[in-house]
Amino acid sequence: MPPIRVLIAKVGLDGHDRGAKVVARGLRDAGMDVVYTGLHRTPEEVVAAAVQEDVDVLGISLLSGAHMTLIPRVLELLRAADAGDMLLVIGGVIPDEDVPALLALGAADVVLQDTPPDAIARRVRELVAARQPR
Amino acid sequence: MFDPEAIERIRAKQRAWEARELREFLARQPESRADCRTGSGLPVERVYTPADIAATSFDEIGLPGRYPFTRGPYPTMYRGRLWTMRQIAGYGTGSDTNQRFRYLIEQGQTGLSVDFDMPTLMGYDSDDPRSLGEVGREGVAVDTLDDVEALFDGIDLEHISVSMTINPTAWILLAMYVALAQARGNDLGRLSGTCQTDILKEYIAQKEWIFPIRPSLRLVRDMIVYCADHLARYNPINISGYHISEAGATSVQEVAFTMANAIAYVEEVTRAGVDVDRFAPRLAFYFVAQADFFEEVAKFRAARRIWAKLMKERFAAARPESMRLRFHCQTAALTLTKAQPMNNIVRTALQALSAVLGGAQSLHTNGLDEAYAIPSELAMKLALRTQQIIADETRVPNVVDPLGGSYYVEALTNRVEAEVGEILKKVDALGGTVKAIEEGFFQREIADSAFEFARRKASGAEPVIGVNKFVEPPEPNAVPVHKVDPEVEARQIGHLRAVRAKRDGTRVAALLDRLAREAADPGVNLMPVTIELVKARASLGEIVGRLRQVWGRYVETPVF
Numbered sequence: 115m116p117p118i119r120v121l122i123a124k125v126g127l128d129g130h131d132r133g134a135k136v137v138a139r140g141l142r143d144a145g146m147d148v149v150y151t152g153l154h155r156t157p158e159e160v161v162a163a164a165v166q167e168d169v170d171v172l173g174i175s176l177l178s179g180a181h182m183t184l185i186p187r188v189l190e191l192l193r194a195a196d197a198g199d200m201l202l203v204i205g206g207v208i209p210d211e212d213v214p215a216l217l218a219l220g221a222a223d224v225v226l227q228d229t230p231p232d233a234i235a236r237r238v239r240e241l242v243a244a245r246q247p248r
Numbered sequence: 249m250f251d252p253e254a255i256e257r258i259r260a261k262q263r264a265w266e267a268r269e270l271r272e273f274l275a276r277q278p279e280s281r282a283d284c285r286t287g288s289g290l291p292v293e294r295v296y297t298p299a300d301i302a303a304t305s306f307d308e309i310g311l312p313g314r315y316p317f318t319r320g321p322y323p324t325m326y327r328g329r330l331w332t333m334r335q336i337a338g339y340g341t342g343s344d345t346n347q348r349f350r351y352l353i354e355q356g357q358t359g360l361s362v363d364f365d366m367p368t369l370m371g372y373d374s375d376d377p378r379s380l381g382e383v384g385r386e387g388v389a390v391d392t393l394d395d396v397e398a399l400f401d402g403i404d405l406e407h408i409s410v411s412m413t414i415n416p417t418a419w420i421l422l423a424m425y426v427a428l429a430q431a432r433g434n435d436l437g438r439l440s441g442t443c444q445t446d447i448l449k450e451y452i453a454q455k456e457w458i459f460p461i462r463p464s465l466r467l468v469r470d471m472i473v474y475c476a477d478h479l480a481r482y483n484p485i486n487i488s489g490y491h492i493s494e495a496g497a498t499s500v501q502e503v504a505f506t507m508a509n510a511i512a513y514v515e516e517v518t519r520a521g522v523d524v525d526r527f528a529p530r531l532a533f534y535f536v537a538q539a540d541f542f543e544e545v546a547k548f549r550a551a552r553r554i555w556a557k558l559m560k561e562r563f564a565a566a567r568p569e570s571m572r573l574r575f576h577c578q579t580a581a582l583t584l585t586k587a588q589p590m591n592n593i594v595r596t597a598l599q600a601l602s603a604v605l606g607g608a609q610s611l612h613t614n615g616l617d618e619a620y621a622i623p624s625e626l627a628m629k630l631a632l633r634t635q636q637i638i639a640d641e642t643r644v645p646n647v648v649d650p651l652g653g654s655y656y657v658e659a660l661t662n663r664v665e666a667e668v669g670e671i672l673k674k675v676d677a678l679g680g681t682v683k684a685i686e687e688g689f690f691q692r693e694i695a696d697s698a699f700e701f702a703r704r705k706a707s708g709a710e711p712v713i714g715v716n717k718f719v720e721p722p723e724p725n726a727v728p729v730h731k732v733d734p735e736v737e738a739r740q741i742g743h744l745r746a747v748r749a750k751r752d753g754t755r756v757a758a759l760l761d762r763l764a765r766e767a768a769d770p771g772v773n774l775m776p777v778t779i780e781l782v783k784a785r786a787s788l789g790e791i792v793g794r795l796r797q798v799w800g801r802y803v804e805t806p807v808f
Contacts, residue, residue: 122808127366127382129455132495132582135695135808136702142808152806153455154370156378178366179621179732183381209620209729227586227619228715230706 118242119169123151123160125188128178133205137173140231141238157184161191164200170242171222176206181216189220201241205229249309255302262297270294287540288498290663296655304662308553312607312648314568316556318549318661319649320607321572326645330358331603332610333635334411334576335628338363338387340736341743342398345388349403351625355632359610361411362399363387363622364421371417371458371796373789374740384736386622387413391744391787396424397431406434410441411486411576411610416458418445419467420788422474422484423778442483442532442576445471448509448681449488451802452690453495458792461682463799466770469516474775476527483532485513486576492690493536494582496698499547500664502536504671505690507554511672512681514563524563528570537599537606538580544599545651546660548575548606554665577608586619588714589727597634604638605651611635617727624730688807695808744787751785759784760794767798 122138124131131153142148149167151160164172174188185204192198201222208216213224222241225234284292293300310316313323322328335357337348349360364387367379373391374383383389390396400410405428414421422443429439447464450457457464468485475484487510489502497505510531518524535551537544555573559565579599584592593616600613613631615623623631639645651657678684685691704710711717759781766772781791 127370127372127378129450131455131806132698135806136699138808139695139699140702150806150808152804178382179385180366180381207619207621210724228705228712231702232706 118146118171118238119167120146120148120171120173120238121151121160121164121167121169122148122173122175123155123163124153125155125157125160125174125176125184126178126180127154128176128180129153130175130177130206133177134173134175137175137205137231137234141173141235144232144235146235146238157187157191161188161195161197164192165195165197169200170245171201171203171238173203173205176204176208179207181206181208182212185216185221186219199245201245203238203241205234249304249306250298250302252302255299258297259299262299286499286543286660287538288500288543288664288667290500290543290660290667292656292660296659298655300655300659301662304658308662309652309658313572315560315571316553317572318553319652321552321574321609323648325607325648326604326639327648330639330645331608331635332359332409333357333632333639334359334361334409334610334612335632336361336363336411336413336612337628338365338413339622339730340384340733341389341740342395343401344384344733344736346399346401346403348625348628349399352628352632353403353408355629356636357632359409359411360403361612362413364412364414365389368788369414369417369456371789371792373787374737374744376789381737383740385732389736389740390421390424391740391789392747392785393424393427393782394743394747394785396421396428400428405429405432406438412441412443415444415447415450415454415456416464417788417792418443418447419471419775419778420782420791422471423775423782426479427779427783436478437480439479440481442486443471444488444534445485446488446509446534448512448685449491449506451685451804452492452505452509453497453694454491455804457802457804459795459799460802461685463767463770463795464802465512465516465682467774468513469520470773470775472513472517472527472530473520473522473773475530476522483530484527486532486534487513488534490534490536490578492694493538493580496694496701498697499536499538499540499543500667501671501693501697503547503551503554503664504668504675505693506533506535506551507558507668507672508675508681508684508690510555511558511562514559515680518563524559524565525567525570528559528563528565529567529572532609533573533575535575535577535608536580537577537603537608539583539595539599541598541602542651542657542660543664544602545606546657546664548577548603548608549649549652549657549661550664550668551575552607553661554668574609576610576612577603577606578612579603579614581614581618583712584614584616584618585712585715587722588720589616589619591714592616592618593630593634596631597638600634601638601642601644604644605649607649617729620727621729624728626728688805692807747785748787755784756781756786756790759786760790763791764794764798767795
């Protein structure tokens with residue numbers, strides 16, 4: 115089986131990249147192919163990169179509180195790019211009450227604070243395994 | 249400090265103790281940890297004696313208010329004046345945050361601190377497409393001078409010090425602050441406060457940037473020089489370790505990288521021909537109070553001593569005020585957990601106590617809801633009460649540097665100083681701070697420390713109560729969370745458009761042209777033209793946008 119391909123992205127003006135980088139490194143150490151976008155990307159840039167890299171999982175980190183504006187836009191763009199089957203995993207500071215809404219919009223999972231890197235790697239594997247073959 | 253014969257006698261006693269009491273005790277009951285280390289990973293001994301600081305002369309420890317300032321910047325410290333209790337606040341529009349300021353002042357807060365929203369920090373107007381969803385969310389939205397007027401409405405700027413947490417756009421906010429004070433007829437020489445302005449740590453840690461490094465440094469220089477000429481009591485920069493720590497650095501790295509940045513600023517300003525003693529007394533610092541109690545106290549003491557020596561030896565400063573490090577402190581947001589949020593009150597109280605024992609000049613204590621959202625009013629009140637309890641009930645402020653002379657704290661202070669010295673040598677060898685940033689040196693070191701910490705936390709080697717130890721099922725709605733007003737964005741954009749509609753557009757355009765011309769000449773100070781611009785109601789986004797055309801933007805090569 116080829117390694118799982120992941121794009122870790124920071125979207126919006128939020129500069130908190132500690133978590134995104136720890137997760138990127140944790141997934142790489144777990145044997146996945148990981149690309150990191152760097153900071154301050156627009157939803158358009160992130161989706162274009164995810165499509166170009168043909169990743170299985172798009173991981174978006176947000177600590178700015180702008181997730182309810184930016185995530186729906188990302189999902190809309192993924193569908194428009196015919197990449198609606200790409201798994202979108204969200205991390206960062208996300209209030210519990212927003213989690214069901216994000217899942218209903220089409221996010222595959224929301225990984226909350228203090229989830230260890232190993233647990234995130236396990237979760238990514240489960241999500242990819244459960245996905246319909248592409 | 250000690251007589252060599254006395255040290256020999258102490259060593260002999262310790263050897264005897266190790267051979268008898270310690271050996272017998274360990275045989276019956278082994279220690280639970282084989283290897284004890286500080287939060288920065290420095291090894292610590294079981295017990296400390298004068299032998300551990302035998303080589304330290306009393307002059308290294310000294311007296312407060314005297315070189316090398318290990319014990320504090322002032323002779324009387326909190327007996328003269330308590331630290332400033334400065335809770336940061338910012339959300340919504342200027343008038344929304346103004347209400348929170350008035351509430352905090354009513355609750356006994358003694359200084360103000362402003363948090364700005366992401367678009368303001370990054371130089372975008374509220375109606376810019378990149379601002380969508382971020383207006384007034386993580387801080388207050390500021391587009392024009394009108395917003396700053398609303399922010400400080402009814403607050404006397406000559407009688408309360410104001411700190412502004414802003415970096416790439418700091419010079420514009422300083423210009424607005426000056427313009428507001430002038431419009432009110434205030435004496436600029438009486439304004440006290442601080443602008444964060446520390447752009448170098450942005451490239452390293454907090455990651456809020458606009459322009460490439462060199463023109464950004466020039467803006468810092470312009471602010472420092474302008475304040476030296478016009479705002480005698482204002483700190484034009486707060487050289488910050490806090491964000492370096494929050495991004496993952498150890499406490500030793502925090503101090504070292506902060507000092508590396510400070511060196512770069514002093515070089516930048518002296519290169520422009522300004523005498524070091526003209527501006528160095530107003531350089532201020534900002535550190536975190538992390539979880540390792542004694543290491544933090546030692547860190548603050550070491551930082552003061554390192555700075556004093558740097559200023560005296562490296563920069564040949566002559567005035568004691570130039571060598572005297574003053575710092576703001578904030579407890580460590582990253583140690584606060586979403587699980588069992590009430591535990592955060594206890595963590596914050598302990599961290600705040602280390603800041604006070606370490607001699608902080610001002611302090612922000614974090615809200616218990618830090619891991620949820622920006623703080624609620626209740627969370628901020630409790631955080632402020634924590635400081636008030638330390639100040640009024642513990643009697644800790646009675647004695648200056650009460651941990652000075654502790655064999656452990658003195659040994660650790662020496663060790664932190666030595667470790668920082670090694671890192672600074674490495675930075676010099678790399679060609680200096682800017683070069684080291686361009687090569688990603690600090691960024692890689694921080695990413696490595698952050699990853700190492702995440703691994704230790706995951707394995708349980710780094711216990712976090714409620715997260716990897718004494719875990720309980722999550723409680724829904726554990727704390728009341730600050731709600732964002734969904735109408736803020738529309739209201740703020742409405743204000744901005746109204747300001748644009750009534751200003752003199754020709755004058756703004758002419759001033760923006762002047763700004764572009766002056767920006768192209770690195771010798772010109774950009775503060776005067778920026779003050780003219782904000783008075784003419786140019787917006788923050790327009791000023792930044794014009795400079796982006798001249799200087800371009802910073803592009804990071806991300807490392808992980």
